[in-house]
Amino acid sequence: MSANFTLVLFGANSDLAARKLFPSMFQLSRWGQMPAKYRIIGLGRPMKSHDEFRREVRQKIVAHAPDTVRDEAELEVFSNNLFYVRHDLAAGEGLEDLRREVMRGEGQEETCQNILFYLSTPPSLAPRIVRSVEAAGLGGRGASTCGGWRKIILEKPFGHDLQSARELNRAVRKVFHEEQMYRIDHYLGKEPVQNIIVFRFSNGMFEPIWNRHYIDNVRITIAEDFGIRDRGAYYEESGLLRDIIQNHGLQLLASVAMEPPVDLSPDAVRDEKGKVFRSVRLFTPESAARDVVLGQYEGYRQEAHVAPDSRVETFASVKFFVDNWRWMGVPFHIKAGKNLAETVTEIVITFKCPPQNFFGPPGSCSYTANQIVIRIQPEETIAIRFGTKRPGESMVTDPVYMKFDYKASFSKVGLTPYHRLLIDAMSGDQMHFIRDDAVESSWTVIDSIKSSLPDIEPYPYAVHSWGPESVLQAQS
Ligand SMILES: NC(=O)c1ccc[n+]([C@@H]2O[C@H](COP(=O)([O-])OP(=O)(O)OC[C@H]3O[C@@H](n4cnc5c(N)ncnc54)[C@H](OP(=O)(O)O)[C@@H]3O)[C@@H](O)[C@H]2O)c1
The missing domain is CATH 3.30.360.10 (Dihydrodipicolinate Reductase; domain 2)
Incomplete structure (x- = not known):
């Protein structure tokens, strides 16, 4: 797996992130199953520093998956890979801050990086998120000059009927190919x-x-x-x-x-x-x-x-x-x-x-x-x-x-x-x-x-x- 891996988590303050995603990522890092070098950039609406975010995530992991925490130092090592970007999609804000944060990683061009977008947000926000990702130049369909890939994980529900599912598929397909889309049904x-x-x-x-x-x-x-x-x-x-x-x-x-x-x-x-x-x-x-x-x-x-x-x-x-x-x-x-x-x-x-x-x-x-x-x-x-x-x-x-x-x-x-x-x-x-x-x-x-x-x-x-x-x- 490539060294320059970034997971961009929309809805970093969500219930799903607290109960499932952060504890899972922490355990994967303990087991050596995260890439050797990785960054997790969380997005959310409240203003907070990287350090505040890291402290909160550590607390959430201890609260929701106490059995996974054997050593505080391991938690510290994991949380040093976390970064936070404040962002409100409903306010029509762009993702320039996210782009800057992505580019800071490894000092590499963002197109060279492997980026996995994870949408732990209300499903209705998905079309807006992918449009913003594209507008910020972080989108997936364009050819990368230096081999970085883009993928997106979407949480269920995928629409609420056939028509809305088709609309959602169409909207996401404008920015990501089907081969880049990972629709999760955790079952x-x-x-x-x-x-x-x-x-x-x-x-x-x-x-x-x-x-x-x-x-x-x-x-x-x-x-x-x-x-x-x-x-x-x-x-x-x-x-x-x-x-x-x-x-x-x-x-x-x-x-x-x-x-x-x-x-x-x-x-x-x-x-x-x-x-x-x-x-x-x-x-x-x-x-x-x-x-x-x-x-x-x-x-x-x-x-x-x-x-x-x-x-x-x-x-x-x-x-x-x-x-x-x-x-x-x-x-x-x-x-x-x-x-x-x-x-x-x-x-x-x-x-x-x-x-x-x-x-x-x-x-x-x-x-x-x-x-x-x-x-x-x-x-x-x-x-x-x-x-x-x-x-x-x-x-x-x-x-x-x-x-x-x-x-x-x-x-x-x-x-x-x-x-x-x-x-x-x-x-x-x-x-x-x-x-x-x-x-x-x-x-x-x-x-x-x-x-x-x-x-x-x-x-x-x-x-x-x-x-x-x-x-x-x-x-x-
Ligand atoms: N929770 C579960 O167990 C579970 C299980 C299966 C699937 N899912 C799916 O996972 C997704 C998240 O569910 P959840 O239960 O975790 O929801 P949640 O706790 O309500 O979290 C949703 C997140 O979306 C963010 N958000 C809402 N409006 C926003 C905006 N305008 N701009 C930026 N961020 C915004 C919120 O950010 P802030 O907090 O920063 O305001 C919030 O953290 C949903 O698709 C759900 O169907 C959840």
Whole structure:
């Protein structure tokens, strides 16, 4: 990796920077995984000196990732690489101060430097930021005379519907090529999510049965046992379909449903995921009424910055179909919600019953049907369920599980998603970042639900339940 590396962080005072980005960068520097010489230039609105900024960042790392701080001196060494530039985008200010700060690094021409822009700011600011970057001569599309690269990391959400996503893509593309864009969905940095492809394509035994002939249904659950916290204003604009299903939910679906890539290059993998998104059946008013349940937890309307008559959903259960040769007719249920009974993300792949069931009522094996259960959080496990004879005289079956647990099998300390994704972005590996076509086709699917269910009143559900259960039962 080149020595003259600068990370320019818009939103240096943001919650994301405090909780995830600075602790991850600090750990990468401790592990020797940052470039030998690097500078991190943070931008924010309040006036502060480099030293004040460094002190604040040290405090944030201690507060949010105390386990990572073994030695104050290491923290000091890391923070000496931090610099601060005051900047208010809304006030129409240019980025001359940033340019000066970038040029101070190594005393090099800014075009020679490798610069990674990180936007930890409200998504609506992205077009303005890239325009300012270009106006300041720091943009990415122009050829560099001395080999410096430019990349940009964008945080989700990437728009709030197809049209806004296209506009955002168009705006960023004026300054950066797609090959320079790293759209983060941090789920794609999680070990068990990255492992789905490895599990499927490094084991010969699963792929022959990974299709509509053997799989009955796929259930993806993304549940959180907490509410919207202080994000009322954001949630009122977003809702759960946009916040969780459009990105995490459909990305997990694509990892399960994709065809084997031609090789492991980032675009080969993203090509296959793109085909899945394009194959997801779009909703009509009839299918949405049948296959989509939206809920809202009791008390949501009393949360701060939430309208007293809000119809925004905090829960969704959606039955998707992937219309291709492998999956035609197999339902992919995605259930996600806030304030549910527990925090868990898992994928359950349920296989069809054997043709003859000797051990239960005819045509039924739901109790012992073979399943592959991929737990993404809180545990990181893969379990295979199968029926076995209950000890004793009668021929009765019970379901049992064979389980692989990451923690029990690997002693190596795992990287967090932000560690992994920062390393990938610095080294130029886009496999686990979302490409423009995936953004647009996943919005096409969500838009088809939204337009099919205009102004629908979500079903209320009790806090710490599993959603509007009576409605779900009636529909299943
Ligand atoms: N927080 C998370 O856990 C999380 C998780 C996943 C994705 N994300 C995404 O990460 C991004 C940041 O989220 P966040 O929760 O960290 O937001 P946040 O705490 O509200 O921070 C947003 C930052 O944007 C800066 N900003 C706002 N208006 C500005 C302007 N006119 N000029 C310059 N800076 C401006 C603010 O700077 P000042 O403070 O300096 O005023 C603030 O630090 C969003 O895209 C979000 O969707 C966040």
